Amino acid sequence: MADIVSVRDVQKTYDSGFQALKTVSLDIREGEVLALLGPNGAGKTTLISLICGIARLTGGTITVGGHDVVTDYRATRRLIGLVPQELHLDPFEKVINAMRFTRGLFGFPQDDALIEKVLRRLALWEKRDSRIIELSGGMKRRVLIAKALAHSPRILFLDEPSAGVDVELRKDMWRIVDELKKDGVTIILTTHYIEEAEAIADRIAVIDKGEIKLIQEKAELMRQMGRKQMIIELQQPVDAVPDTLAPYGLELGEGGTLVYSYDTRGERTGITKLLSDISAAGLTLRDVQTHQSSLEDIFVDLVQGDAQ
Amino acid sequence: MNLHAIRAIYTFEMNRALRTLLQSVVSPILSTSLYFVVFGAAIGSRIETVEGVSYGAFIVPGLIMLSVLVQSVSAASFGIFAPKYSGAIYELLSAPASFIEVTAGYVLAAATRSLVIGLIILGTSFLFIDITILHPFWMIGFLMLTCLSFALFGFIIGIWARNFEQLQLVPMLIVTPLVFLGGSFYSITMLPPVWQTITLFNPVVYLVSGFRWAFFGAADVSVGWSVLAIAGFTLVCLAVIAWIFRTGYRLRK
Incomplete structure (x- = not known):
C-alpha cells in the first residue's frame, strides 16, 4: 500500500x-x-x-x-x-x-x-x-x-x-x-x-x-511483545516454589498456584518439560489455564517502561 | 476560489437570521417607531426645521445609520464568535477555504441583514413622515458601503472577543456613543465651535453626513470627505483582517 x-x-x-x-x-x-x-x-x-x-x-x-x-x-x-x-x-x-x-x-x-x-x-x-x-x-x-x-x-x-x-x-x-x-x-x-x-x-x-x-x-x-502466561493450579496449594522448579522462573500466584511466563515466539515453550518436572517434584495438577497478554499490557509496559 | 464555501457560510448565517426573525426585524421597527413618536412627533413639533427640513425627516438618516451600524457589527461579530465559542470553528479552520472566502461569507451575510433592516426602517419612516430622497442611488450606495464596512469591523470584534462580555463591549461602549455623538439627531453646526472640531474626529459624522446629503442635499461635511472616510475605514478593516489571517490571531494555535 x-x-x-x-x-x-x-x-x-x-x-x-x-x-x-x-x-x-x-x-x-x-x-x-x-x-x-x-x-x-x-x-x-x-x-x-x-x-x-x-x-x-x-x-x-x-x-x-x-x-x-x-x-x-x-x-x-x-x-x-x-x-x-x-x-x-x-x-x-x-x-x-x-x-x-x-x-x-x-x-x-x-x-x-x-x-x-x-x-x-x-x-x-x-x-x-x-x-x-x-x-x-x-x-x-x-x-x-x-x-x-x-x-x-x-x-x-x-x-x-x-x-x-x-x-x-x-x-x-x-x-x-x-x-x-x-x-x-x-x-x-x-x-x-x-x-x-x-x-x-x-x-x-x-x-x-x-x-x-x-x-x-x-x-x-x-x-512480538505478547507474553503468554500459564497458571498451574495444584491439588495441594504451595506456599513456595519448589527448588527443583527454580530454573523455570515460576512465580507464586493467587491461592497457591504457580505462574509460568513464556515467549510465544520461542521454538520451544518449555511447557512439556515443566509439566513433567512438576510431576517429578511430587505435585499433582488440578487445572491449567493460559492467558495471552493484551494490547493494554503492552501499552502499559511501553509507557511505564519509558517513565522509569 | 471556493465559491461553494462562501455560499455555505452565507446561507448558514442567513438561516440563523431567519430563525431569529422577530428579534431581527420586529425589534428595529418597534424602536424606530418609538423614536419617531418621541423625537419626531413630540419633541419635533417644538422644533421648526433643521437645515431646511422638518426635524422628523431630519433624523431619518441618523436613525437608519444607528440601527445599521449596530446590526452590522453585532451580526458579523456574533457570526464568527459563535463557532469559536461552541468549538465548531474547527470546521472552518480545516476546510479548503481561504480566509478571504470565510470573511466574505460572514461579512456579506451580516451586511445583507443590516441592509434589509435599514430598508425596513426607511419604509417604516414613510408611515410617519413625508420624505423625498434627492439622490436615491447615492443613498443606496452609502447604505451598502456602510453595511459592508461595519460588518468587516464586527468580524474583527468577533475574532478578538474571548467572551460574551467583550463581544458586547465594543458595540455598546464605542459604536452606540459614536453614533449618538455623530450628528444622528442634530446638525453638528448646532454645537459650540470647540465641539464641532472635536466631533470631526468621529468617523460616524462622515457617514451620517454623507447619508443625509443623499436624502436632503445638505451635509455637515462635504460628500467627498464622507466617501473617503467610508473607503478609508473599509481599507483599515481589510488590512486588520489580512493581518489576522496571516498570523492566525486568536484562531489558529
Whole structure:
C-alpha cells in the first residue's frame, strides 16, 4: 500500500511554550486503519490538528496525497474528514443543513443523494429535520461523523470516537469504520481505549510525551511483545516454589498456584518439560489455564517502561 | 476560489437570521417607531426645521445609520464568535477555504441583514413622515458601503472577543456613543465651535453626513470627505483582517 499521509520531523510548540510534539515522523498507508494510542496529553490531537490545518507547524513537513498541507492546503483538506473529540455543533441547526454546510464549505456542490446515503448509513435519516439540540449525545456524535463524510473524504480522522459513548454506540462506530475501510477510506483514530485499537486497527502507533514510541502492525506487535502466561493450579496449594522448579522462573500466584511466563515466539515453550518436572517434584495438577497478554499490557509496559 | 464555501457560510448565517426573525426585524421597527413618536412627533413639533427640513425627516438618516451600524457589527461579530465559542470553528479552520472566502461569507451575510433592516426602517419612516430622497442611488450606495464596512469591523470584534462580555463591549461602549455623538439627531453646526472640531474626529459624522446629503442635499461635511472616510475605514478593516489571517490571531494555535 502506498503512503497517503507523510509526517516528517514534525515539531509543535504552542505559544505558551508547551512542546506538544518533539520530533515526529510517521507514514500512513492508504486504506489502512491506524490507531494512535497514547495517554491524555500525549500529543495525539495536536498531531491530527497539524495534519488537518487547525494548528500551525513549528517545524517539519506534512504531505497528504502528495500535497503539502501548508502550501497546497486546498488539495490536502479536500481529502480529509475530521471528527473532533468534543461535540462541536451549532445546537439550533437542522441535521441535514449541518451536513449541507460542511459539503459546501469543502467546496463541493450539493448532492442530496449522497447526503441521504450518509445519513441512512448513520441511522440519522429519520432525524434529518431535527435540530441538533434535540438529539441525544450519541446521535450528536453520529452527526459529527456524517458531517465529516459529507464531502466523501479519502482520509477520515476520528479523534477519541468512543469518549463518553455507550457500548452499543461504540460497537456501532466500529461497524461504520469497518464499512468505510471496505470503501477504501483511510482511517486514523486516536484513542486511549486499548480495546478499541485492538478491535479495529490494522496498525498501532503509540505516542507519549510528544514522541512516537512505536508503530507496528497490530498482529505483529502482539506477537512480538505478547507474553503468554500459564497458571498451574495444584491439588495441594504451595506456599513456595519448589527448588527443583527454580530454573523455570515460576512465580507464586493467587491461592497457591504457580505462574509460568513464556515467549510465544520461542521454538520451544518449555511447557512439556515443566509439566513433567512438576510431576517429578511430587505435585499433582488440578487445572491449567493460559492467558495471552493484551494490547493494554503492552501499552502499559511501553509507557511505564519509558517513565522509569 | 471556493465559491461553494462562501455560499455555505452565507446561507448558514442567513438561516440563523431567519430563525431569529422577530428579534431581527420586529425589534428595529418597534424602536424606530418609538423614536419617531418621541423625537419626531413630540419633541419635533417644538422644533421648526433643521437645515431646511422638518426635524422628523431630519433624523431619518441618523436613525437608519444607528440601527445599521449596530446590526452590522453585532451580526458579523456574533457570526464568527459563535463557532469559536461552541468549538465548531474547527470546521472552518480545516476546510479548503481561504480566509478571504470565510470573511466574505460572514461579512456579506451580516451586511445583507443590516441592509434589509435599514430598508425596513426607511419604509417604516414613510408611515410617519413625508420624505423625498434627492439622490436615491447615492443613498443606496452609502447604505451598502456602510453595511459592508461595519460588518468587516464586527468580524474583527468577533475574532478578538474571548467572551460574551467583550463581544458586547465594543458595540455598546464605542459604536452606540459614536453614533449618538455623530450628528444622528442634530446638525453638528448646532454645537459650540470647540465641539464641532472635536466631533470631526468621529468617523460616524462622515457617514451620517454623507447619508443625509443623499436624502436632503445638505451635509455637515462635504460628500467627498464622507466617501473617503467610508473607503478609508473599509481599507483599515481589510488590512486588520489580512493581518489576522496571516498570523492566525486568536484562531489558529
